[in-house]
Amino acid sequence: MSAQRLLRKIHYWLSPALLISLFVIAITGSLLALKKDVDFLQPPTRDGIAPGLPDRSLASLVTSVNALPAHAGVTWKDIDRIDVRPKDGIAKVILKSRHEVQVDLTSGAAVDTGYRTSDLLETIHDFSFMGDWAKYVLSFGSGIALIFMGATGVYLFALPMLVRRRKRIDKERRRPSA
Incomplete structure (x- = not known):
């Protein structure tokens, strides 16, 4: 199995689990940004x-x-x-x-x-409401997975452009000069 195919499969299967984690972090983070402005939160x-x-x-x-x-x-x-x-x-x-x-x-x-609803949101935001293990495994793991997904995403996005560029350069080299 090529590196490209392996990265694509890892990227594909890691996406759903990471999306759930990112939605929780994004929603609670957005609400926490407003905690001083919304009386319901704090x-x-x-x-x-x-x-x-x-x-x-x-x-x-x-x-x-x-x-x-x-x-x-x-x-x-x-x-x-x-x-x-x-x-x-x-x-x-x-x-x-x-x-x-x-x-x-x-x-x-x-x-x-x-x-203080904001305190509850903070524990959900960093997954510590599930216990200290979750803060390290899920929150830290989501961060590492996000870095990996970003790196593989950039690679998988750029790869077709690099292949087309390489083919164009090879085609120009094979073209007879006049």
């Missing part, structure tokens, strides 16, 4: 009373979250991360349940809550 960042980082402890942020009836009983085990934004005067307490509570850094009051 709650908009509210402004606090005053910008700057006041003297507020992390424990007081958890107390502010617990003051909300929907999040009563939240402990440190329930918190995924805290995003402090001194410029906005706000701290985003992001729970493992993908809910976000925005706490004013000056008053300590919870000013907004919402569900």
